[in-house]
Amino acid sequence: MNLTSLISKLHPLERKVLPFLKSEKELLSLVKASGMQEIEVMRALQWLENKDILHLSTETKKVIVLGKNGLKYKEEGMPEKKLLKVLTDKFQSLSEITQKSGLEKEEVDACIGILKRKVGIELQKEKELMLKLGLQGKKILSEGTLEEQFLTKSFPLELEKLTDVEKFSLEELKKRKELVSTEEIRKVTISLTELGKKVIAVKLSTGEVLNRLTPEMLKTGSWKDKEFRAYDIQAQVPSIYSGKTHFVNQAIEYAKQIWLEMGFKEMTGTMVSTSFWCMDALFVPQDHPARTMQDTFFLGGKAEKGKLPAADIIQQVKEAHETGGKSGSSGWKYSWNEEEAKRNVLRTHTTVLTSKTLAQLKDKDLPAKFFAVGKCFRNEAVDWKHHFEFNQTEGIVVDQNADFRHLLGYLRQFFTKMGFPQARFRPSYFPYTEPSLEIDVWHQERQEWVELGGAGMLRPEVVVPLLGKDIPVLAWGPGFDRIILEYYQIKDIRNLYKNDLKLSREVKVWLK
């Protein structure tokens, strides 16, 4: 930075302080000389130090300062001397002496103790305490005590520089009330750098630089022909935070946008569902492990069971399970139970929306493409990797001409747009799809394939009861939370819904 630019950025406080630095090399004297507040001077000095104009060195010292009584005695003389002055070689009573000396009773008591030790007084106990001058009394009066001499020094005194005699006096004085105390003080010494020496050689304008631009200046035009102080625009400023949508919702919005661009229509629906739509209509046999209490949330009490749909759909689904019905399958070969199908669950997958959508679909609606993004539930203990609520994205294509290659094509497109161009599809199993596949994406950091979720073509046992005939239906339902965690670099899944405002305020927005 050149000198002119540096000077133009000086703050008014810095400008005020600089001229005094020619003579003053120490904070306190600088404060005195400049007539500014200490805090203002200090701030200016620190800014100047940041600009490499000067160096500050701070040392702390122990010093002795006078207390209330110390100041008083320094000015008026020590009380023991006042007391001695009124004493003679004859005994006088305490009350008389107190009155004559003009000292407080407390002070007199203290002085008696001190003078007794120094043999300055002699005591006699009669009706009342009687005092007269002692052996050393006159000497003390003429020469003074060590403590008295100590008080005549100029305070604050540096503790380190005291002589042994002075240290003795200090200890004596410390025993007395509010005479002296030791304190720590900071001594700030200022030394100009080479740059600093150049800066103070320049004559600074003080009054003419403009600080804040005000409406007044604009109205009067007073800003004209004046100079604006340049700010230190590289300095940090306090943080403010914007309002924001939740980062999970930002990711969901993005996924939705991808499906919409590809011509998919959104499916929405309830989170509570009968097992019928969530399982039976999807050809999940009633004794399937996924339908046990360990995996699925069942509703209790009055909400335990719901109603089943129209009788013909029930019949079709029942037949598909028991014998395969019109689908050409052999079915699961067991006795399908209507009551089991009525049990309400929290949806275990968004595929429940698919089964409901298919049941509504008419021939004239084809070909049709649908998607959903939504919360699903599984009965699971919560830890950093598992949560009982999770997001899934669902998609289906119902098209007489759809085939397995199209399924792979749609998935490739979606995952590429989600930021995973390197995806692989491998065989897998779901009760409602055939062929079935699992989507793995390549994790660059971990150097391995990471499982993201399942897809497949719905089985005829699912499609025939719902649509009335076997039309190819491509379907997928990968989990979504892993993608979100990955993007935001969040390690603990609990943080997705903990709503820690610090995290929410500071997390970057979804920038895809």
Add this chain to the structure above:
Amino acid sequence: MSNIIINRKVLEQSVGKKLTLDQLKERISMMDAVLEKVNRDELEVEVFPSRPDMLSEQGFARALASFIGAKTGLRNYPVKKSGLKINIDASVKEVRPFTACAIVKGIKFDDEKITEIIQLQEKLHTTYGRNRKKAAIGVYPLEKITFPVTFKAEKPDQISFIPLEADEAMTGAQILSRHKAGREYGALLEGKAKFPIFIDAKNEILSMPPIINSQLTGRITPQTKDVFIECSGFDYDALSICLNIIVTSLAEMGGEVYSLELIYPDDKKISPDLSPRKMKLDLTYVNKRLGLSLKEKEVIGLLEKMGFGYEKGMVLIPPYRADIMHQVDLAEDIAIAYGYENFTEELPNVSTIGEEAPLEKFARKVREVLVGLELMEVKNIHLLTELELNKRMNLAAKLITLKNALGENNTLRNSVLPSLLKNLQENQHNLYPQNIFEIGRIFEWAEEAETGVGEKDNLGIVLCHDKTDFTQIRQSLDALMRSLGLEAVIRDAKHASFIPGRVGNIVIEGKKVGIIGEIHPQALTNWGITMPVVAMEMDVEGLWGLVNKK
């Protein structure tokens, strides 16, 4: 999902080909299984529930050998007649009506093989056997048994034998109450007047399925060479497949299979039946579904890679395959053999119009307005506790609960405000003001709904800082209303979560759409919040209805 442990050397021996670890990993993944872990010579493989035949080392090796082309096509398992009989008494009809049985001879049962057969048995029990409900398997040393064996049901008190892992004879009832296996699987016999047993010609009880074998006649040892195997359950075809999976695994170990005659009260069966099942394959169907144009000859090659045979338009399905219900299942196996990685992916040109759900779109607009008011959106879970929904809110609503939640969160929220207060409680160490909102699902009783539970998306807003008051939340409401082109009035209301006299219903065009006010200090104290809070909650669909009308 079930994981099994496979010895890599045994696998390589059975497959007859050495593969590098990377090749193994890749080939197993593309075959319809997952190589989960490798510890030195042990492979941990995840087998899908559709393929119980891969739950043994032999079964897995058989599939892999085919898939990599080392030994393809249908394997033939010869069955000799043993001339022995099993009598099935009519008494089992009520409790466990079917059994399928076999004898396998000439196996040298070292410790490794015993461990393996137990692993297979246990894995079949938990997966295909649905924890022994659908199928329970018993394996017995043949030399301890005197034929004919009878499968019958007896009263629990009249059954007495020494079960495995016990020192003394126990009755059926005692086994259920005192034996480890009895306590674990006893529910399967609960309430039955009679329990099923296998009993031999000398009146020795072999086992009480599906619970436990006898200590005397039901334990395989390294001295065992010949075994009797039975599967019991409710569907003969399912039991047959289960039996075939075990028997063919033992045959792969070098065993010779012998059949028995099963004398049912009204039927006779020869078991096991290891002849392949036949299914017609429509080549056009397969090609259409997969988007391929395979010729018959190619399809035959692919089927053979998956262990199938083919004869004049009919696929010969190996007796151990449990998952072939429809030719679509064959189509999948053909796709796997073809290789998922070899399909040419295609994004078809199908013209459909994308459409966002109207309410979702509306919610997005509401969000935009609220973010403009510098509010932070939060997103909460739907399951809370009764304490949070009722007590802390000064309320006593009848809530919708779950039957079997593992954790303490077992209640569906009926309002978003408790979630928002929970957020404020948990954020007290963070910067204020904390002005937050959520648009989220709530659950209410609704008799007319299919499930009996009604669901709505509600908007909740809370403003929390030291100088917050009713005016501010009212300003937020007004700002939102202005943006939506609506006009709301506030009508006095009572609500125990709010300070009396500072709470009102939000009414638009005569319709109540929500509530607004200052949260009661008692409720804040219940939550442990020491900062004032003002709040409102509105039905988003109700708002949308009003907006849409205009």
